[in-house]
Amino acid sequence: MRPKFHPATSYTPLADSVYFRNHQAFLKIKGKSLFRLLEHLIPYLNGHYTLEEITRGLDTAKKTMITKFIETLLSHHFLTDVSQDLSHDLKQAELETYASNIAFIESFHPSAPYHFERFRHQRLLLIGSGFSCAALIKASVACGIKQISVIQTSEHDVVQDARPDDLYLYLTDDSQQTLQLLDTPRWNEEADVLKALEDCDVVLHLSDRPMLARIQLLNKLCIEQKKTCIQAVIAEHHAWIGPLVSPETWGCWECAWRRLQSHLTNLSEQFPYYCLCDHTAASTSQFFVAPVAAMVANRLLFELFKHLTHAGTVEIVESLIDIDFATLLCETHPVFPHPHCRACQHPVLVDASQFLDQVQQLQQQDSLEQHQLLQHLDRCCDPKLGLFRSFDEGDFVQLPLAVCKIELSNPMLMEKNCGSVIGVELKMSDARLSAYRKACELYASNLSDPRRWLSYEAIQQHEPPISVDQLIGACPATGDAWTWAIDLYTRQVCLLPATSVFSPRQYAASSVMSERGIGSGMNWAEAICQALLDWCMYLTVIQLRDAQQPYPLVSLAESPMTPDGAYLRDLLTIAGEQVTVYEVTGPLQLPTFAICWGEQTIAYSTHWKRTLALEAGLKQAVQHYQSQHFQQFEYALAPVPDLPLALRGNQWSIPQTPLPTAWPACQTWLLQSLQDRGLRVLALPLDHDPALRQIMPYIVRILLATCGNEE
Numbered sequence: 001m002r003p004k005f006h007p008a009t010s011y012t013p014l015a016d017s018v019y020f021r022n023h024q025a026f027l028k029i030k031g032k033s034l035f036r037l038l039e040h041l042i043p044y045l046n047g048h049y050t051l052e053e054i055t056r057g058l059d060t061a062k063k064t065m066i067t068k069f070i071e072t073l074l075s076h077h078f079l080t081d082v083s084q085d086l087s088h089d090l091k092q093a094e095l096e097t098y099a100s101n102i103a104f105i106e107s108f109h110p111s112a113p114y115h116f117e118r119f120r121h122q123r124l125l126l127i128g129s130g131f132s133c134a135a136l137i138k139a140s141v142a143c144g145i146k147q148i149s150v151i152q153t154s155e156h157d158v159v160q161d162a163r164p165d166d167l168y169l170y171l172t173d174d175s176q177q178t179l180q181l182l183d184t185p186r187w188n189e190e191a192d193v194l195k196a197l198e199d200c201d202v203v204l205h206l207s208d209r210p211m212l213a214r215i216q217l218l219n220k221l222c223i224e225q226k227k228t229c230i231q232a233v234i235a236e237h238h239a240w241i242g243p244l245v246s247p248e249t250w251g252c253w254e255c256a257w258r259r260l261q262s263h264l265t266n267l268s269e270q271f272p273y274y275c276l277c278d279h280t281a282a283s284t285s286q287f288f289v290a291p292v293a294a295m296v297a298n299r300l301l302f303e304l305f306k307h308l309t310h311a312g313t314v315e316i317v318e319s320l321i322d323i324d325f326a327t328l329l330c331e332t333h334p335v336f337p338h339p340h341c342r343a344c345q346h347p348v349l350v351d352a353s354q355f356l357d358q359v360q361q362l363q364q365q366d367s368l369e370q371h372q373l374l375q376h377l378d379r380c381c382d383p384k385l386g387l388f389r390s391f392d393e394g395d396f397v398q399l400p401l402a403v404c405k406i407e408l409s410n411p412m413l414m415e416k417n418c419g420s421v422i423g424v425e426l427k428m429s430d431a432r433l434s435a436y437r438k439a440c441e442l443y444a445s446n447l448s449d450p451r452r453w454l455s456y457e458a459i460q461q462h463e464p465p466i467s468v469d470q471l472i473g474a475c476p477a478t479g480d481a482w483t484w485a486i487d488l489y490t491r492q493v494c495l496l497p498a499t500s501v502f503s504p505r506q507y508a509a510s511s512v513m514s515e516r517g518i519g520s521g522m523n524w525a526e527a528i529c530q531a532l533l534d535w536c537m538y539l540t541v542i543q544l545r546d547a548q549q550p551y552p553l554v555s556l557a558e559s560p561m562t563p564d565g566a567y568l569r570d571l572l573t574i575a576g577e578q579v580t581v582y583e584v585t586g587p588l589q590l591p592t593f594a595i596c597w598g599e600q601t602i603a604y605s606t607h608w609k610r611t612l613a614l615e616a617g618l619k620q621a622v623q624h625y626q627s628q629h630f631q632q633f634e635y636a637l638a639p640v641p642d643l644p645l646a647l648r649g650n651q652w653s654i655p656q657t658p659l660p661t662a663w664p665a666c667q668t669w670l671l672q673s674l675q676d677r678g679l680r681v682l683a684l685p686l687d688h689d690p691a692l693r694q695i696m697p698y699i700v701r702i703l704l705a706t707c708g709n710e711e
Contacts, residue, residue, distance in 0.1 A: 002083040003054075003070050004047035008107035009078045011038065023107065024077045029069075041066070047082035080106070086114035094120075097174060098144045101305070108311040115309040120144050122308060125182075125200035127218070129153045130208030131290050132234060135297035137170050140204070141177060143301050151182050151196060155209045155280045187214050187278075194221060202304065205231040206297060208288070211278045212257070219245060219253040220343040228307070230316065232300050233257075236273065237285045239296045239323040242316030243335045244307060249317050251335065255345075256320045258338040259385040262409040271413070287325035296323060299330075320385060333385040336691035338411070339449045345690065347452045352462060352493040355484040362685060362697060367523040370433060376695040377436045381406070387692060388439055391432075397630045400571050401623055402428040405634075406439040411447050411689070418446055422635045424623050426564055441518045444686035444699045448502035452688060453481035454495070465495035466682070470705040473516060474500040485684040485703070488528070489671050496682060501701055517702035518686070524698050525663040528683060529608075531702040532670040533590075537606040539677075540586040541641055550649030554581040554593065554614070558652075565615035568622050575629075579621045581614070582643060583653050588673045593617045594643040597624060601643045608666045680705040 009022040013035035020027045031037075044054050051070060055063040073079040090113050095102065098116060106112035124145045126136050129152060140148050171177060185192040197203060203222055205215060215231050222229035222245050229245040231253055240260070243251035257276070264270040273279065299321065307314045315321060315332050322331045339345055350358070380387040389407035396403035401424050408418040421442060423435025459465060459482055468474050474497075481498040516538060519531030556569050556579075572579050582594045584604070592606040595617040602624050605617035620637055627636040674681055682703045687693040 001051040001070075001074075001081050002047050002049065003045050003051060003074065003079045004082050005042060005045040006078050006080060006107065007103055011035075020073070020076070020078050022078065027072075027076050027078070029072065034069075037066075037069070041070075045070075045079065047080075050083075080110045082110070084110060086111040088113040088117045090117050090120075094144075094174075094176075101144060105309045105311040115311070116144070119305065119308045120146055123147045123149070123199060123201045125149045125151065125197065125203050127151045127153065127203065127205045128207040129155055131288075131293040132206045132208050132232075132297060135290070135294040136204060136206045136300065137179070138294070139297045139301040141170050141172055141174075141179070143305055144174070144177075146176050146178065148177070148179050149182050149200060150179065151184055153184060153207060153211070153214075155207065155211060155278065187217065190217065190221070193217060194225070197221060197225060197227065201228065202308075203227055203229040203231075204300060204304065205229075206234075206300060208234055208284055208293075209279060209282050210235040210273075211280070212274075212276045213278045216254055216257075216276050216343070223252065223343050228304075229253075230300055230304055232296055234284070234288060234296070235279075235282075237287055237325045239292075239321075239325070241296065241300055241321040241323070242303070243318060243320055244303065244314060244316045246307065249307075249314075250337075250344075251316075251318060252337070252341060252344040254343045255338040255341045256335040256385060258340055258411075259336060259409070260320075261413060262411045263384055263386075263389060264410070265417075267410070267413060267415060267417075285325050292325055292328070295328070299323070322384060331384075333382050334379060335385055336380070336387060339447065339688050339690060340411075345449075347449055349452065349454065350484070352484060356486065356491075356493050359486050359683075359685070362524045365524070365697065368696075368698070370429075370522070373522075373696065374429070374432055374436070377440075380691070380695065387411075387443060387689070391435070393428075396632055396635070397626060398428070401426060401619070401626055402431040403626075403632075403635055404428065404431045404435050406435045408439060408443055411443075414446075418442065424619070424635055426567070426619070437520045440692060440696045440699055441520050441686075442515070444689065444692060445502060445515060445518050445701060447689055448498070449688045450481065450498075453483055453498045456480045456482070459495055462495060465497070466705050468497055468500055471496075471500055472679070472704040472706070474703070483684065485682040488667075488681045488683050488702075489675055494682060496684070496703065500703065501684065502686075502688075517704070518700070519702070520696065520699045521663070522698065523663070524700075525667050527698040527700045528702070529663050529666050529670065531683070531700050532667070532674070532681070533606055533608070535702060535704055536588050536590045536670065536674075537592060537604055540584065540588060540590065540592045540606065541604055543586050544584060544641065544643060544647065547647055550647050550651075551582045551584045551594070551643070552649050552651045552653035554583055555652045556581060556614075556618075559614060560611055562611045562615050565611060565618055568615065568618035571622055572618065572625070575625055577621075577625055579618075580648070581617060582648055584643065584647075587677065590670070590673065595621050596643065596648070597621065599645065601640060602637050604640055608669065609661070674704070678707050680707055 006022055009020060012019045016032050017028050017030040018034045055066050102112045102116050105115050122145055124140055126140060171179060185196040203218060205218055210233050226247040230242060232239055232241040243256055245251045261274050303314055303316045306312045318335050320333050320335055337345060381391045383389055387409060389409055391406050393404050403424050405420055405422050407420045410417050421435055421438040423431040425431040425434050465482055482495045483498045483501055485494055485496045487494055517531045517535050519527045521527035521530055578598055580596045584594045585592050590606055591610040591613045593613055594601055595603040603617060603620035605613050607613035607616060624637050627633055671681055682705055683700050686699045686701050
């Protein structure tokens with residue numbers, strides 16, 4: 001062993017110990033005389049002496065003590081063993097010229113010269129124009145890469161001192177470095193661009209103008225050719241750096257940019273500046289001056305340096321760095337795969353048997369854990385690139401019910417934003433989960449990838465599809481595209497009009513049915529049951545208009561309650577509000593209750609457990625009270641059909657009929673109940689977004705169809 005003291009390690013003497021710290025670890029080693037010993041050892045811990053040479057001439061006890069001390073420092077990364085370093089061919093002049101670069105690498109792991117040499121031999125291609133490209137050339141030369149090629153683009157007329165025409169002016173005293181100017185390819189010819197990329201290992205792109213079509217092409221080609229690529233976009237008052245595209249890590253610029261588009265707050269005004277085309281006439285920010293361009297270029301090179309030398313955390317791996325020119329504030333945002341990306345997302349059309357296999361796999365997968373699910377979903381909230389814009393409690397009153405809000409992104413780039421959802425529960429953790437589930441359901445039902453739709457020609461070999469006329473409450477179909485679904489009773493695969501399944505919000509306004517039958521859960525059975533419960537409550541409520549006999553009044557004082565249900569009932573009693581509950585269970589025999597606030601019907605609730613149905617209804621009553629009392633109408637209950645006074649009976653009822661107690665048994669019971677009414681239950685997973693599918697795979701859409709003959 002040839003120990004070398006870590007250059008980034010600091011040590012501080014304490015009363016009876018020494019405190020060590022660097023960016024990797026910290027440690028306190030006890031010993032009153034340890035600091036004096038360390039002061040004597042430091043001159044020899046430079047990698048030139050072996051452990052045997054350091055301890056030569058000492059008695060056995062001292063040799064053992066020093067050996068153990070050095071081994072402790074080594075195991076905690078305060079020392080390195082240079083005898084284990086990988087060999088390199090760097091000359092002494094190179095080691096001296098780039099000593100600071102090598103020292104930075106050494107602060108993270110051994111064999112720093114070897115890793116720097118690998119970085120130095122990368123063939124680098126720089127593409128761009130303007131101040132930013134000039135700064136990129138200077139930064140590339142300074143970092144020590146030997147072979148640098150430059151493609152100067154023509155979208156920007158800049159002053160002469162910012163042009164890289166005279167490349168020799170950028171060279172330093174490093175005689176091994178070469179700079180060459182390449183011919184500019186025809187950017188509308190993919191083969192021409194491919195040829196320009198042939199002889200490089202790494203592509204960096206930085207221009208003063210947002211050349212988004214070119215960046216999109218380079219991103220696609222580098223992914224296909226498995227080349228490392230980092231691009232930065234200068235748009236308005238921001239620079240967007242990354243994500244890193246490389247064979248070793250996942251990353252895609254187009255995914256990141258499409259996510260950014262989905263967060264535009266005023267789509268009609270902002271989208272022309274962010275659409276995927278070359279903005280040669282875009283104005284440059286008043287804050288984008290030469291020093292700022294240098295900062296962007298150096299940050300880009302620094303991330304590349306860390307990636308290729310494995311020195312430190314690369315902040316653009318599956319992330320994008322946003323630099324605000326006005327404040328120079330840097331923020332990192334996570335990047336998620338976007339379903340519409342043409343570079344890295346290539347959906348495969350599945351046949352009926354493959355679709356059935358996918359559904360069966362979902363049925364067999366393990367249930368999600370609530371704690372882990374919430375952690376993953378929290379990461380999906382990001383104001384610039386997330387699936388959801390934000391999660392917060394706002395200024396909402398948090399008693400007696402906890403309230404939180406999630407703002408949705410707009411991945412389909414609709415003129416009207418998708419809005420927000422609110423979770424209201426007794427506990428904040430439950431409110432978070434409720435809000436996230438609503439957000440996931442709404443997001444998934446609004447998003448679709450037309451590349452996954454089946455054309456009419458592709459379905460000729462299958463049975464006739466189910467027509468829109470057979471679907472209950474379906475909007476008129478637009479287009480001639482189809483998607484697979486499974487009949488939950490027969491387990492057979494069938495075809496549905498794609499536009500009847502996915503419900504972008506601009507169509508949702510035309511019919512409340514467009515969002516009917518969407519459910520999610522911790523497993524497949526729960527998601528199916530939640531969607532079925534939604535349909536069952538709808539079918540039960542609409543049959544009230546044909547009812548002749550009054551419904552019984554529920555005795556809240558005597559009815560069996562969950563502990564939370566009893567607590568909610570007592571809250572309403574303390575508030576002095578007159579809440580009446582009627583059991584309106586219909587032909588489906590699924591416990592359903594109407595919640596009335598005086599003469600107004602404020603909510604309906606249903607569940608296969610009567611106690612949970614009552615609890616859900618009472619929670620909505622407390623929510624109504626809280627929103628009205630504190631005048632926070634953002635989470636006020638949505639209007640529901642009124643239960644006529646003539647149907648509100650005076651006879652007391654104590655609900656207690658038992659029903660299934662588990663999700664799979666509930667699913668079987670609900671399916672049988674719907675089939676007895678002559679209805680087919682058709683289901684399919686809402687899984688077009690790859691990022692959401694990985695986190696929350698159990699989101700389903702259920703449509704009900706009559707059992708008539710398909711046309």
